[in-house]
Amino acid sequence: MQQIGRQARAASRIIATANRGQKDRALEAIAQQLESNVAALVSANAKDLAAGKEKGLEAALLDRLALTESGVAAMAEGCRQVASLADPVGEISDMSYRPSGIQLGKMRVPLGVIGIVYESRPNVTVDAAILCLKSGNATILRGGSEAIHSNQAIASCIAAGLSDVGLPEHVVQVIDTTDRQAVGELITMPEYVDVIVPRGGKGLIERISRDASVPVIKHLDGICHVYIDKEAEFDKAMAIAINSKTHRYGVCNAMETLLVHESRAQEILPPLCEQYREHGVELRGCEKTAAITDVVPATEDDWSTEYLAPILSIRVVDDFNHALDHIAQYSSGHTESIVSENYTTNRAFIQRVDSSSVMVNASTRFADGFEYGLGAEIGISTDKLHARGPVGLEGLTSQKYVVYGNGHIRK
Amino acid sequence: MQQIGRQARAASRIIATANRGQKDRALEAIAQQLESNVAALVSANAKDLAAGKEKGLEAALLDRLALTESGVAAMAEGCRQVASLADPVGEISDMSYRPSGIQLGKMRVPLGVIGIVYESRPNVTVDAAILCLKSGNATILRGGSEAIHSNQAIASCIAAGLSDVGLPEHVVQVIDTTDRQAVGELITMPEYVDVIVPRGGKGLIERISRDASVPVIKHLDGICHVYIDKEAEFDKAMAIAINSKTHRYGVCNAMETLLVHESRAQEILPPLCEQYREHGVELRGCEKTAAITDVVPATEDDWSTEYLAPILSIRVVDDFNHALDHIAQYSSGHTESIVSENYTTNRAFIQRVDSSSVMVNASTRFADGFEYGLGAEIGISTDKLHARGPVGLEGLTSQKYVVYGNGHIRK
Numbered sequence: 001m002q003q004i005g006r007q008a009r010a011a012s013r014i015i016a017t018a019n020r021g022q023k024d025r026a027l028e029a030i031a032q033q034l035e036s037n038v039a040a041l042v043s044a045n046a047k048d049l050a051a052g053k054e055k056g057l058e059a060a061l062l063d064r065l066a067l068t069e070s071g072v073a074a075m076a077e078g079c080r081q082v083a084s085l086a087d088p089v090g091e092i093s094d095m096s097y098r099p100s101g102i103q104l105g106k107m108r109v110p111l112g113v114i115g116i117v118y119e120s121r122p123n124v125t126v127d128a129a130i131l132c133l134k135s136g137n138a139t140i141l142r143g144g145s146e147a148i149h150s151n152q153a154i155a156s157c158i159a160a161g162l163s164d165v166g167l168p169e170h171v172v173q174v175i176d177t178t179d180r181q182a183v184g185e186l187i188t189m190p191e192y193v194d195v196i197v198p199r200g201g202k203g204l205i206e207r208i209s210r211d212a213s214v215p216v217i218k219h220l221d222g223i224c225h226v227y228i229d230k231e232a233e234f235d236k237a238m239a240i241a242i243n244s245k246t247h248r249y250g251v252c253n254a255m256e257t258l259l260v261h262e263s264r265a266q267e268i269l270p271p272l273c274e275q276y277r278e279h280g281v282e283l284r285g286c287e288k289t290a291a292i293t294d295v296v297p298a299t300e301d302d303w304s305t306e307y308l309a310p311i312l313s314i315r316v317v318d319d320f321n322h323a324l325d326h327i328a329q330y331s332s333g334h335t336e337s338i339v340s341e342n343y344t345t346n347r348a349f350i351q352r353v354d355s356s357s358v359m360v361n362a363s364t365r366f367a368d369g370f371e372y373g374l375g376a377e378i379g380i381s382t383d384k385l386h387a388r389g390p391v392g393l394e395g396l397t398s399q400k401y402v403v404y405g406n407g408h409i410r411k
Numbered sequence: 412m413q414q415i416g417r418q419a420r421a422a423s424r425i426i427a428t429a430n431r432g433q434k435d436r437a438l439e440a441i442a443q444q445l446e447s448n449v450a451a452l453v454s455a456n457a458k459d460l461a462a463g464k465e466k467g468l469e470a471a472l473l474d475r476l477a478l479t480e481s482g483v484a485a486m487a488e489g490c491r492q493v494a495s496l497a498d499p500v501g502e503i504s505d506m507s508y509r510p511s512g513i514q515l516g517k518m519r520v521p522l523g524v525i526g527i528v529y530e531s532r533p534n535v536t537v538d539a540a541i542l543c544l545k546s547g548n549a550t551i552l553r554g555g556s557e558a559i560h561s562n563q564a565i566a567s568c569i570a571a572g573l574s575d576v577g578l579p580e581h582v583v584q585v586i587d588t589t590d591r592q593a594v595g596e597l598i599t600m601p602e603y604v605d606v607i608v609p610r611g612g613k614g615l616i617e618r619i620s621r622d623a624s625v626p627v628i629k630h631l632d633g634i635c636h637v638y639i640d641k642e643a644e645f646d647k648a649m650a651i652a653i654n655s656k657t658h659r660y661g662v663c664n665a666m667e668t669l670l671v672h673e674s675r676a677q678e679i680l681p682p683l684c685e686q687y688r689e690h691g692v693e694l695r696g697c698e699k700t701a702a703i704t705d706v707v708p709a710t711e712d713d714w715s716t717e718y719l720a721p722i723l724s725i726r727v728v729d730d731f732n733h734a735l736d737h738i739a740q741y742s743s744g745h746t747e748s749i750v751s752e753n754y755t756t757n758r759a760f761i762q763r764v765d766s767s768s769v770m771v772n773a774s775t776r777f778a779d780g781f782e783y784g785l786g787a788e789i790g791i792s793t794d795k796l797h798a799r800g801p802v803g804l805e806g807l808t809s810q811k812y813v814v815y816g817n818g819h820i821r822k
Contacts, residue, residue, distance in 0.1 A: 102777055235818065354427070357813075359813070384809040388810060390812075409774040
């Protein structure tokens, strides 16, 4: 691992100053390598799938592990999309003269070496590598052992693409070991790794955050709320509550708890719950909800559970402050949305809810790198430091101060 | 500590949404409390000084511990200066419509609760507390045990000032214990503390970074370089090399190593070293330097030492790349400056040097929150994540996404 770290550090110096043209040509070369090696990729993946079946992996895991021809085409397409994004590196902002006469600005620069630790999806290998590449960073990737053949086949394509345009292959290194110790070393080498981005389940992320001595950009729970206010417009409330829950279930920006102002519960809950039932959503509710419509009684645990499934907890709240209190107590700080026509209530919601995305009259499903125009995302940070919310290319960079003088000295 | 943490978290919710007027009135009230309690502050400090002398503290430490009437006046003036700074909280930037129709922006918000761990200077108690207050954060301060009476007297003034304007006293809490365990608890309560800012010597900062489970904004070494290029203008090189070293010695943005292009060493080093000697600076040099002027031979250790003293190491480098290599190997990533008239060389220096401040034809002494227009600084971060370089109010905030819709849902 020390050797891999040293190689990454050396490669990071080169990729940090590569110009946009060269990085974009590398992305195109990687796309072409993936396309021309589609058969090899699918057959490497078949080995992983066979081994997975033998080991008795769950169907859902096998599904995530699978790489088809169209999956490879999507990875190549991803490379070309990232190539089309603006290069954040070198962007200078806030340039101005100070009273001393120096001219001061901030220049965006790569972070250096980014370690990615992830689970079974092999497409993460490409997704993460190309975002880091475009933002001028070297990457060390450590995927799940169950995807080892797929990841190595993908790594070969990336290495070949880098080499095609004269960039060092060590810009992207896929750790080819399946031993668990490698992760432990990767996340404790601050001299070689500048940040760790874990991608996977909560267990993985908590373990890495606990053990890492390198900073971690975390993507923890999405316990997202929609609050239907006293002054909500009925149609907007219905549309947003349905869309936030049922558009997709297994995603972090899906609503897990619906809060409804007591004065509107009788009117809104019966038709809304009817629609949820049509979508096959299991409903769990507080006592007041249960008095209005047929729900399973919600327990205390329900308020702090990320279902990632067609299950919804519903709570009738006394007023706006009760909704804020519930959110402050149970939200994971990912995304919350209010449905209201009241100017002052909406401003207070925006100001007082401390989540990475705070919305008015919009579905929580919009909290997403593509929807936010980042082009692509490496994750959605639930941290407050450095990067918060969807993390795109900019989140993989830092800024340094640049000073232009003409012989200026401090008096 | 758990109790203090809970109180800080509760107070952080209130100060986060306090408006600028209230925060500025609190700062003025704290200034007035300090001014009207100057006698009590100086006499509390006298107790610390007496205890320190008894314990045999070094003169330099006693000097840092001392709080005079003019020191109190300076603290009060600091409060008024911070009140005059713009409030970063609530600033919305990059507001634009996305193709989906949602309107997206980023709103600046406080981090929450900031833990400050520092050593003997009692003025840090006020400086740190007021920057955190203005940026909408609650603070838990843990100063050195040798300043305990001074810090508690200052804490009383801050509490009285907060109370004068109706803000909770728990917005700023000074830990009144001298036991070491308190620090250990403070830096491992992520549920109550969002970030730790250690201020003090390298030992303190390394210890805290190692043991903290809360993110740390670090201010480590300043091993700063000036590189005099082949195409440097003589007068600018002399002025910048002298100012960077001799303007102040005990500061992190002072130059510690001077690099001189071989082709200019014979011309520049003799008169420059003559001036250094007049300033009483001890010179240590590489072999090539020693062949030109009278210096102590530099050892390998010299290149990686932050002297914080009138000592300078000098190295004659073969060319620009040799200078870059030296900086990449030995710099602490704080501040480096090049003296050159060459357009391409200067652009390459700005691009390729990976430090929090990179300068052209300017003294390293400009790397400072006041000089950069931040108004005040809580430290100079040598980290790359979150905040880099001088950290002012903005570095004590985060950003959240805000989304305005009109019933928008994902298709």
